[in-house]
Amino acid sequence: MPKITFIEHDKTTHEVTVDNGTTVMEAAFDNMVPGIDADCGGECACATCHVYIDADWGTKIPAREEMEESMLELAEGVTELSRLACQIKISDVLDGLTVQMPEAQH
Amino acid sequence: MTDAAQSMKHESMIDGEVIADPYAIPLDQINMAQPTLFQNNLHGEYFRRLREEDPIHYCKESDVGPFWSITKYDDIVKIDSNHKQFSSEPAISIGNPAEDFTTPMFIAMDQPKHDVQRKAANPGVAPARLADLEGLIRERSGKILDGLPVGEEFNWVERVSIELTTQMLATLFDFPFEDRRLLTKWSDIVTDVNMFVSEEKIQERREILRECLAYFTRLWTERAEQPPKFDFISLLAHNPDTKDMVKTPMELLGNLILLIVGGNDTTRNSISGGVVALNQNPLEYDKLLAEPTLIPNMVSEIIRWQTPLAYMRRTAKEDVEFEGKQIKKGDKVVMWYVSGNRDETKIENADSFLIDRARARQHMSFGFGIHRCMGNRVGEMQVRILWEEILKRFDRIEMVRDPVRVKSSFVMGYSEVMVRVKPKG
Numbered sequence: 001m002p003k004i005t006f007i008e009h010d011k012t013t014h015e016v017t018v019d020n021g022t023t024v025m026e027a028a029f030d031n032m033v034p035g036i037d038a039d040c041g042g043e044c045a046c047a048t049c050h051v052y053i054d055a056d057w058g059t060k061i062p063a064r065e066e067m068e069e070s071m072l073e074l075a076e077g078v079t080e081l082s083r084l085a086c087q088i089k090i091s092d093v094l095d096g097l098t099v100q101m102p103e104a105q106h
Numbered sequence: 107m108t109d110a111a112q113s114m115k116h117e118s119m120i121d122g123e124v125i126a127d128p129y130a131i132p133l134d135q136i137n138m139a140q141p142t143l144f145q146n147n148l149h150g151e152y153f154r155r156l157r158e159e160d161p162i163h164y165c166k167e168s169d170v171g172p173f174w175s176i177t178k179y180d181d182i183v184k185i186d187s188n189h190k191q192f193s194s195e196p197a198i199s200i201g202n203p204a205e206d207f208t209t210p211m212f213i214a215m216d217q218p219k220h221d222v223q224r225k226a227a228n229p230g231v232a233p234a235r236l237a238d239l240e241g242l243i244r245e246r247s248g249k250i251l252d253g254l255p256v257g258e259e260f261n262w263v264e265r266v267s268i269e270l271t272t273q274m275l276a277t278l279f280d281f282p283f284e285d286r287r288l289l290t291k292w293s294d295i296v297t298d299v300n301m302f303v304s305e306e307k308i309q310e311r312r313e314i315l316r317e318c319l320a321y322f323t324r325l326w327t328e329r330a331e332q333p334p335k336f337d338f339i340s341l342l343a344h345n346p347d348t349k350d351m352v353k354t355p356m357e358l359l360g361n362l363i364l365l366i367v368g369g370n371d372t373t374r375n376s377i378s379g380g381v382v383a384l385n386q387n388p389l390e391y392d393k394l395l396a397e398p399t400l401i402p403n404m405v406s407e408i409i410r411w412q413t414p415l416a417y418m419r420r421t422a423k424e425d426v427e428f429e430g431k432q433i434k435k436g437d438k439v440v441m442w443y444v445s446g447n448r449d450e451t452k453i454e455n456a457d458s459f460l461i462d463r464a465r466a467r468q469h470m471s472f473g474f475g476i477h478r479c480m481g482n483r484v485g486e487m488q489v490r491i492l493w494e495e496i497l498k499r500f501d502r503i504e505m506v507r508d509p510v511r512v513k514s515s516f517v518m519g520y521s522e523v524m525v526r527v528k529p530k531g
Contacts, residue, residue, distance in 0.1 A: 040183065045187040070476050074476065074480075076234075
């Protein structure tokens with residue numbers, strides 16, 4: 001099972017192993033990793049699962065779709081590494097992925 | 107939101123009677139744009155029937171014209187996040203704006219203009235700003251609570267809900283503190299159904315809103331010449347994309363109304379609603395006293411249970427087949443958050459108020475998609491801090507009689523919640 005590492009804003013690190021097919025948002029939520037609110041439950045409709053992916057992984061994750069772009073407009077501190085965790089589906093290709101949390105969800 | 111109230115001015119009750127039983131009338135005659143249903147707290151059963159029998163319901167005749175009612179959680183999420191096919195223009199209330207008094211505001215705009223204006227105002231309630239405000243809110247909450255008349259009956263809405271949210275609003279605008287009740291007055295006038303009952307009242311309302319515009323125009327001119335700060339007026343006056351808004355006064359007024367009502371009625375009614383909910387569910391009050399760490403979760407539950415704004419409206423930009431129904435271009439589509447938040451197929455025990463509810467944040471009171479509530483965090487923070495301070499001081503906020511609800515199908519609120527406070531000890 002792929003391993004995902006979450007790094008909170010204060011650098012607290014959480015390593016979790018998850019099933020293929022779940023999303024990065026669910027991986028955090030199911031493992032009680034703090035820092036992701038996921039108010040819409042994974043519908044790409046609220047922008048409260050904003051994370052930063054490590055630069056090396058950019059090419060392995062499909063690019064943002066239009067709705068994700070629109071919703072990220074609502075988030076704070078968005079960079080080119082920003083993603084909504086609910087839009088990243090985990091597969092073996094993403095084994096070892098590291099994501100960082102923003103200071104707060106908005 | 108300007109003429110939100112326009113949609114609420116009518117009471118098409120049958121023979122002047124409020125019909126309490128939703129099954130007493132044919133399904134196709136159900137009309138949810140009736141403020142009286144909400145004022146009398148009857149809307150819940152009507153929505154239950156619609157969710158069960160006709161979740162995407164067409165009301166072909168009402169005083170504000172025909173409209174669709176979307177009543178189930180998942181359907182509302184779909185429409186709310188589909189801004190390509192469902193426009194927020196010309197209005198997010200069921201009634202359309204009056205042609206001779208249109209106040210554009212970004213909640214009722216589509217992309218790209220919406221994004222530009224929202225982004226300009228957003229830093230006023232962004233996470234960095236919230237950290238600065240926390241201490242101030244705590245101090246003010248404490249002061250308001252310490253000034254309450256122990257042993258007497260008083261109106262919680264007036265003494266606490268309105269006072270705290272108005273103070274906060276004054277801070278967000280950096281509005282002269284001694285004049286802050288003007289903000290309350292302007293906010294209330296916008297949504298007051300009684301201001302639409304006659305031409306005279308309509309003109310009076312407009313006159314008051316022009317006063318609001320004149321006051322803020324003065325502030326704008328001052329702020330534009332001062333160094334930029336984080337209040338809404340400075341943010342808009344200094345942002346290259348919005349600095350000329352002062353030259354389009356009705357658009358400035360529209361956005362002021364949006365920010366005033368958005369930051370006022372909503373949090374106010376969550377503060378009042380919490381007292382009502384805990385009194386109607388005493389076991390939950392016991393739970394709270396035993397376990398104060400539940401407060402953040404309770405705040406989300408209060409906001410779901412209360413649903414301070416009952417709906418948002420969209421307008422179909424094209425013909426859309428939605429869940430088997432034919433929505434035509436130009437049709438009004440009303441997303442009833444107040445119904446989605448009681449959808450049993452999505453939320454377990456949706457009718458119960460449970461302060462330790464699992465996934466309490468997953469409610470729809472803030473809406474979804476690009477128009478999702480901008481000030482949700484500042485609202486949550488005010489309710490949270492207030493309850494933290496309440497628990498330090500009082501054993502109970504005891505509601506002494508039934509609350510008085512506001513007559514509106516849009517604002518789910520209270521004008522009166524009479525209480526007695528019992529100090530700790």
